[in-house]
């Protein structure tokens with residue numbers, strides 16, 4: 077999958093532009109030279125102005141042809157030049173809504189072309205830059221200039237609001253130990269770093285008195301989960317709860333799901349009920365969990381379980397804080413910190429429902445959303461200026477109530493914004509003021525620090541009462557579930573990273589798939605384009621194995637080979653009705669004909685788009701005609717299928733794409749562009765709630781397009797996907813509904829690297845044994861790797877040694893993780909302010925050499941918990957990317 081992480085903070089001040097992005101096509105000038113016959117704009121091709129819907133693949137072809145011609149022209153000149161391919165909305169960053177499906181399909185084909193261009197013409201130093209489609213070009217000119225002037229070595233960059241993102245290929249499953257359909261729970265192997273999370277098997281828990289066993293469907297993530305992983309609540313867990321080991325910490329505070337069993341003395345809940353609530357000590361990040369009945373509520377009819385998972389912690393916290401404790405009144409002013417977060421969003425709703433005026437802090441890129449929600453007063457959440465600005469905005473009076481979740485000096489600043497005699501509700505945990513401190517510094521103010529879990533534990537009747545009040549407002553439509561982004565259970569790590577980077581709005585929800593096996597509808601029809609091709613027939617076999625009985629396989633030919641006839645006969649022998657229909661999917665009418673044949677067999681429920689052709693050649697030998705021929709089945713075909721199935725209720729629409737689109741491949745620029753279009757279209761469909769999945773296949777053995785190259789691939793020590801493996805992957809991808817997944821066969825040896833265990837154990841000794849300069853280089857390389865892990869940078873060598881950590885996007889929670897990693901790796905303790913005191917890679921290297929790695933500095937023996945991480949996979953994501961890129965370089 078492509079995981080995208082912020083890689084650097086923005087330059088100082090980029091005000092968000094209120095204008096909307098008017099042009100959704102990539103900002104790329106078309107080459108002036110005439111296109112080859114039959115190319116876009118040539119005879120028989122509709123122009124974009126005439127028919128925007130049908131013209132999208134033609135526009136992609138035009139853009140890629142322009143890029144081809146431009147690169148050919150640039151390759152022939154001797155003056156050094158650099159090439160930026162600039163798009164807007166060509167990438168989907170995180171889980172953002174897609175503004176333009178057409179723009180994303182078109183832009184993704186350009187990006188895929190650009191990846192190959194970067195491989196084939198390294199002297200052009202081609203860079204791909206995707207601007208924010210929600211912002212006008214005027215508002216991003218400075219961003220563009222900064223990118224061009226900075227000349228970063230990061231190949232793929234996207235800007236969204238104030239954040240700069242870089243694309244990386246992340247291993248799947250992203251969370252180790254995950255097994256689809258198995259009973260499991262998330263476990264923290266050691267405190268300190270997020271990559272110490274893994275799934276472990278779970279024995280069915282038995283509910284005790286007052287408890288309910290819940291099949292978990294969705295879990296709302298909370299900051300506390302992140303703080304837990306980073307070890308920032310370690311002391312609290314040890315002292316208050318008596319939990320000493322990281323493995324025993326229950327992760328996940330809340331959940332929504334289905335009641336599986338009830339314990340003694342539980343009234344009001346029965347097996348099969350849909351419930352939501354706050355969990356117990358075992359944690360809710362598990363396929364099943366025990367929840368105290370008095371913290372549960374029934375999910376309102378019609379509310380999805382993922383929506384329900386956004387309610388418990390947020391709304392109970394805010395209701396208790398603002399209504400029960402602070403008794404917020406109509407007409408009062410309330411300051412809500414982090415108003416775009418989960419608790420913040422619940423607070424905005426409750427405050428507005430009570431008739432209060434909201435003063436909100438948030439990152440500026442989230443202000444438009446808050447304004448849409450009716451919040452007039454927005455302030456920056458990362459500076460202390462809000463205090464004075466609020467006083468200015470209220471004629472020096474300040475707010476009546478503060479809902480605080482920030483720490484450090486933000487607390488004093490928030491008190492400064494509180495009017496005389498106001499109420500200060502504190503829901504933070506770290507570095508908060510004690511009652512005595514508040515009484516001394518602000519004796520006039522009411523001070524209400526609380527921990528919801530502790531309050532609920534001390535008053536058994538409180539939970540049911542709060543729920544009853546809240547659900548009355550939900551039922552009346554006065555309160556709604558929160559905006560959220562869902563991550564599947566195996567992607568809990570990327571979700572926590574998203575929380576760490578603060579890139580989301582509302583809640584992050586982890587979903588656990590129900591363990592029902594895939595059953596296709598025997599009455600429905602399923603279409604495979606390229607269905608009598610090699611992978612098409614394998615796919616047909618798998619669909620029939622999964623229950624499909626009515627198949628339409630498309631081919632341009634009417635005569636089948638003997639092998640194809642036999643394969644079709646085997647499908648029929650397995651009970652399927654198979655129609656082989658002649659159609660060129662590059663033609664809209666032909667695709668309509670295919671769909672009519674499907675409808676005659678039964679309602680169309682699934683599409684696998686496997687039609688495709690190759691026409692390899694280096695860029696210098698490529699032209700518009702060759703590009704068009706390769707894009708025709710993939711891009712035009714996918715587009716026709718997309719637009720002609722708008723009314724169909726599809727369970728799946730899977731595109732057979734290639735790793736070439738993801739990584740580039742010399743000699744396959746046309747094929748990469750075609751597959752890129754397919755990826756972009758399907759990802760955009762998915763983002764818009766339509767069926768859409770893209771599989772970036774690596775080479776298959778025995779059958780298909782890559783067989784001709786198998787000897788070459790073997791010499792390169794490349795793995796290949798056997799047909800049996802391919803069918804299993806296809807099945808699993810259908811079950812898991814993964815939007816985009818690359819299946820990349822690699823051979824473990826002989827390039828395998830020393831394990832992380834070896835690396836960690838020997839690092840300090842290794843550094844000590846090396847001559848000074850070599851030791852310094854080794855340390856710096858290791859630090860680059862660790863920093864890159866935390867910020868999600870794919871190419872550690874590109875990290876600027878003199879860039880400030882803050883500028884690289886490292887905020888306080890990331891700094892905690894990084895310091896923990898360094899301390900574990902160097903087997904020492906490091907000061908909490910290390911990364912603030914030594915804020916660049918360069919200064920950190922100097923400090924570590926002079927003060928930490930000196931033989932006199934005590935070595936702290938690694939803890940047992942630290943050793944547990946030695947079971948990590950051998951290749952870190954950035955190593956994996958480099959490895960894969962190298963392996964695929966020669967895939968022609």
Ligand SMILES: NC(=O)c1ccc[n+]([C@@H]2O[C@H](COP(=O)([O-])OP(=O)(O)OC[C@H]3O[C@@H](n4cnc5c(N)ncnc54)[C@H](OP(=O)(O)O)[C@@H]3O)[C@@H](O)[C@H]2O)c1
Nearest residue numbers: 606609610611631632660661687688773775776780781782
């Ligand atoms: N094999 C691999 O290792 C591999 C790796 C990555 C991705 N893929 C992708 O997986 C898909 C299947 O590959 P494969 O190895 O099975 O190749 P294949 O055996 O050549 O099958 C592709 C099929 O696409 C059909 N096709 C081509 N142009 C068409 C058009 N305009 N209209 C309708 N059908 C058209 C061809 O059918 P007719 O000739 O019968 O018309 C052909 O049978 C391709 O899209 C390929 O890009 C394959």
